[in-house]
Amino acid sequence: MKIAVLPGDGIGTEIVAEAIRVLNVLDLNFEMETALVGGAAYEAHGHPLPEATLKLAKEADAVLFGAVGDWKYDKLERQFRPEQAILGLRKNLGLFANFRPAICYEQLVGASSLKPELVAGLDILIVRELTGDIYFGQPRGRRTAVDGHFPGAEEAFDTMRYSRPEIERIAHVAFQAARKRDKRVTSVDKANVLETFQFWKDVVTEVGKEYPDVALDHMYVDNAAMQLVKAPKKFDVIVTGNMFGDILSDAAAMLTGSIGMLPSASLNASNQGLYEPSHGSAPDIAGKGIANPLATILSAAMMLRFSLNQTEAADRIESAVKQVLASGLRTSDIWSAGTTKVSTIEMGDAVVAAITKTTTKG
């Protein structure tokens, strides 16, 4: 079994280093190979997703990814910007199904920006379509407007689109995930305005008929954003498109205490997966040693469970994270009075120690 390790930029290198230490202590005998991606790859090879990195990712059983991006690349031609690396990996590996579980650990109820009673016991799953929508739709570009409010003016355009098979397959993923949970799916759309999302709603409704044991409801994305901060526990599985899922999952992250707590798994039709925290490269805190590595460590646990068939090892990581939080250790983003502030490395040390302790106990 081979894991491609792509740390990327900013805090990516710091948090992936901790996830690797956690994987190593499990002694699972995986081969790991690291490669440059994002801004780091652009600096070294002139491209954010070099052929060799893509080849490594394609051939691996799973990819562990940190994050890419930095403000200093914002003026580059789009094809060379670091973010094209993660978009390219998603597209080339066909990673259409993105799972973003938002779980509020008991110990972090007070770290959420919402009242404790709204988030205590929260366990929702956002299933985000990841290879379609306006993030990938063509054509896109800049041109001179021929109509609209200002004919003759410079304008930019992108294309929102979804095909029936793209919607069907992500809907199946969501209904099947719901079957293993509370058997409720909320499909989030903007069908009142966008034809793409009226089609999305129609197709999800059709697929839903194959799952009579799962309750399906529909919600407009603006209302969904509001309900996520009003009564998040009413959701079970949320299924939505690429852009709405991107935005809603960052909002959901704060229900769990911090975006530094939200892992993710992106799977293709053969269950090959890329595992990454839901956040970005956080240039504002990069190099300070304060980033929360837990979203990445929990993403590594998802990797063991979903792609590498190591359920027990995944359980051990997740239970070590709970023990560490119960012991009161917190990185800055989840710190509150009465808890102990630790660095990225100290948090990694604590998870490693908690795993070692359970190993010693047998």
Ligand SMILES: NC(=O)C1=CN([C@@H]2O[C@H](COP(=O)(O)OP(=O)(O)OC[C@H]3O[C@@H](n4cnc5c(N)ncnc54)[C@H](O)[C@@H]3O)[C@@H](O)[C@H]2O)C=CC1
């Ligand atoms: N999959 C990827 O590689 C992604 C890359 N990005 C890129 O990352 C760069 C920064 O984007 P932002 O919009 O600032 O989003 P971001 O997610 O990197 O950061 C947003 C805020 O959350 C904080 N934060 C993020 N992760 C954290 C962690 N583990 N521990 C503690 N605090 C954390 C940051 O310090 C910042 O204040 C951009 O270049 C963006 O394009 C953004 C999202 C995903």
Ligand SMILES: CC(C)CC(=O)C(=O)O
């Ligand atoms: C940087 C983007 C391509 C992706 C993003 O924000 C995400 O996947 O959450």
Ligand SMILES: [Mg+2]
């Ligand atoms: Mg995002």
